[in-house]
Amino acid sequence: MTHPAHTPASLPATRSKTTFPAAGTSGRARRARVEPMAVRPLRDGRYAVETDGSTYVVDLDAHTCTCPDHQLRHARCKHLRRVALEVTERLVPPPGERTAVCAVCGGRTFVPTAFRGPALCPRHDHRPGDLVRDRETGTRLIVVAATDERADRVETVEGRLVANYPTNADYGAHEPVFRAVYLDSLRRDGDVRRYAFPASRLQRVGTRVTDDTDTESRPSPTEEGTASPTTA
16 A cells, blocks of 8 residues: 655654744744644654645755655755654653653653563663662762662562662652662672662762762772662
8 A cells, every 4th residue: 555755654643732932943944943843753763744735755864855845946944844843842752762751750751662571761761871860869870880770670689679678668669670789889899789679769960970070989899788778
């Protein structure tokens, strides 16, 4: 089955047309901002751009649009510009990503198209090397591992679920678990113990620990500890 060039084969739910401030622009750049348009990501990584009276398909990776301005004049048309603007403003996912719901707060976020684990928004996502703060104690830790497992399904070495510890009562049992080490423990001799936390219990401090960071601030190979009831 074929479809007309200006009609996408599969469109998501309708989105209201919006505009942006002109911001001192002119020509096509201005029209991309001030003309009402609705941008909708398609399943194949392209975008449908609905204007007053027409719908065109933009492929950001290929830098193409099905509109006459691009097809006939080979111009970077207002539709290409508008999609790039909405991607930059995080209103629609970039190519290769899709919209998802954060497993912690339910907010909108973007994940790789093939991603199948629990999605997390930037506020609640952590990566190995991130410097974070324990909301319960105020102490600083370094994230050493991310898991796709929920706090009500991860057991500690004591055989207790992470979600069942009293210190985790204020955090969702459905939240993915992260493993982290206390920053102060890296400055002491002996094994460095890992601890398991629900995602929202860890608050990002804003500094990422890298290989260039002083060794006193970097996590070394760790073993699972048993000194604390929340150790996992």
